Amino acid sequence: MAVRVSSKIWRDYLYNKVKSGGFGATRHWSSAAQTPTAPPPKKIPHSSKKGRLFTGAAIGLLIAGGAYVSTVDEATFCGWLFSATKLVNPFFALLDAEVAHRLAVSAAARGLVPREKRPDPSILGLEVWGRKFSNPVGLAAGFDKNAEAVEGLLGLGFGFVEVGSVTPVPQEGNPKPRIFRLRHEGAIINRCGFNSEGIFAVAKRLGIQHGKRKLAETSSTSSSSKDEVKHGGKAGPGILGVNLGKNKTSEDAAADYVQGVHSLSQYADYLVINVSSPNTPGLRKLQGRKQLKDLVKKVQGARDEMQWGEEGPPPLLVKIAPDLSKEDLEDIAAVSLALRLDGLIISNTTISRPDSVRQNPVAEESGGLSGKPLFNLSTNMLKEMYVLTRGRIPLIGCGGISSGEDAYKKIRAGATLVQLYTQFAYEGPALIPQIKMTFSFVHYL
Ligand SMILES: Cc1cc2nc3c(=O)[nH]c(=O)nc-3n(C[C@H](O)[C@H](O)[C@H](O)COP(=O)(O)O)c2cc1C
Numbered sequence: 202m203a204v205r206v207s208s209k210i211w212r213d214y215l216y217n218k219v220k221s222g223g224f225g226a227t228r229h230w231s232s233a234a235q236t237p238t239a240p241p242p243k244k245i246p247h248s249s250k251k252g253r254l255f256t257g258a259a260i261g262l263l264i265a266g267g268a269y270v271s272t273v274d275e276a277t278f279c280g281w282l283f284s285a286t287k288l289v290n291p292f293f294a295l296l297d298a299e300v301a302h303r304l305a306v307s308a309a310a311r312g313l314v315p316r317e318k319r320p321d322p323s324i325l326g327l328e329v330w331g332r333k334f335s336n337p338v339g340l341a342a343g344f345d346k347n348a349e350a351v352e353g354l355l356g357l358g359f360g361f362v363e364v365g366s367v368t369p370v371p372q373e374g375n376p377k378p379r380i381f382r383l384r385h386e387g388a389i390i391n392r393c394g395f396n397s398e399g400i401f402a403v404a405k406r407l408g409i410q411h412g413k414r415k416l417a418e419t420s421s422t423s424s425s426s427k428d429e430v431k432h433g434g435k436a437g438p439g440i441l442g443v444n445l446g447k448n449k450t451s452e453d454a455a456a457d458y459v460q461g462v463h464s465l466s467q468y469a470d471y472l473v474i475n476v477s478s479p480n481t482p483g484l485r486k487l488q489g490r491k492q493l494k495d496l497v498k499k500v501q502g503a504r505d506e507m508q509w510g511e512e513g514p515p516p517l518l519v520k521i522a523p524d525l526s527k528e529d530l531e532d533i534a535a536v537s538l539a540l541r542l543d544g545l546i547i548s549n550t551t552i553s554r555p556d557s558v559r560q561n562p563v564a565e566e567s568g569g570l571s572g573k574p575l576f577n578l579s580t581n582m583l584k585e586m587y588v589l590t591r592g593r594i595p596l597i598g599c600g601g602i603s604s605g606e607d608a609y610k611k612i613r614a615g616a617t618l619v620q621l622y623t624q625f626a627y628e629g630p631a632l633i634p635q636i637k638m639t640f641s642f643v644h645y646l
Pocket residue numbers: 341342343344346365366380389391393395444475478520548549550571572573575599600601602620621622623624
């Protein structure tokens with residue numbers, strides 16, 4: 202009874218309050234819905250003391266901020282932009298790994314990523330295969346599989362970007378989910394299985410970009426100063442690698458790679474035969490002595506039959522797995538030397554699960570492991586291959602690079618250039634200037 206009385210008193214109180222306008226804006230919303238002629242909501246007039254103060258403070262802040270930013274040089278501003286990208290990392294971390302990846306590629310394709318305006322220190326510049334790299338740090342294959350974002354990614358300050366793997370015929374790849382994060386270990390397991398839009402879609406895209414890059418090169422050469430390291434490949438600033446794969450159902454692997462050469466080599470500063478993905482059945486067998494020899498001969502033949510201008514055909518590299526025995530490595534080194542291969546990429550992802558990831562249940566997912574736990578395995582292989590090839594073939598060190606020190610260790614192990622993927626996926630654009638800065642510092646010491 203007492204409860205009923207008190208609830209009636211409370212209801213009456215609320216009713217009177219609403220009727221008398223005691224709840225301010227609430228009254229206007231409700232009455233506005235009923236009568237269109239209701240008076241407008243009460244606003245803080247600009248002429249009031251509070252309003253004037255607020256407007257004045259906002260304008261003052263804007264002017265002061267603008268004046269400060271205008272005094273900041275381009276390099277500092279660029280540094281701010283790169284650092285600011287770290288703010289979106291927690292948001293990306295909340296998304297499914299493949300969705301986050303798609304978003305990142307779209308952002309880079311639309312130019313929604315910072316552009317590196319600070320020239321690379323000349324100490325980082327180098328010439329490989331007759332091409333000038335402004336720095337030796339590249340983006341590994343698999344990030345931009347369909348060449349959607351080459352300009353945006355090169356603009357982040359990578360010395361080179363490798364697109365692909367591209368298969369002749371479009372294919373979906375393995376069912377999703379197929380990319381798994383091992384965040385604490387700084388690693389990823391993927392079993393993408395060469396999801397690719399195919400060589401024609403990629404050729405079309407690269408054809409359009411090719412024209413644009415040529416224009417960019419023309420305008421940049423006219424304004425570049427003498428002591429600046431001139432960088433760029435055949436089609437413009439920045440070096441572009443094209444990584445070729447084979448279709449899952451294809452019986453003739455060599456024919457697939459040859460198709461890739463015919464359609465894409467004209468756009469590439471270098472080509473890669475990828476025979477090391479663990480997610481395409483039988484692919485890794487192509488690393489065997491005889492298979493590799495036959496394959497490389499056919500692909501080299503196809504490339505050399507094409508008509509090339511003054512700069513000649515693009516160099517041909519082979520990307521190998523980190524799970525090879527000493528004998529496998531000896532075979533690959535022998536084939537590479539005998540056929541004068543232009544380079545090797547060491548390495549792709551591993552099917553092994555090092556101790557550092559075993560306690561994570563995600564480690565049980567099948568696929569190739571990349572990132573920090575791959576560093577030692579791939580760097581040791583790099584060292585061995587450098588010795589086996591007697592330093593005669595440029596090697597690209599890839600696997601587990603997460604800092605400038607790591608990049609430098611790869612160079613010390615025998616790499617001419619380095620590439621990364623996983624740590625870039627975790628840290629985003631801010632990692633690139635960071636790696637280059639530490640690398641040039643360690644290099645200089
Ligand atoms: C999600 C994902 C997809 C990849 N796809 C390809 C690919 O299509 N072709 C290829 O040669 N390597 C591919 N890789 C391997 C990377 O290019 C690189 O060799 C490997 O991840 C080791 O470098 P990291 O430890 O810096 O990531 C892929 C790696 C990841 C994580």
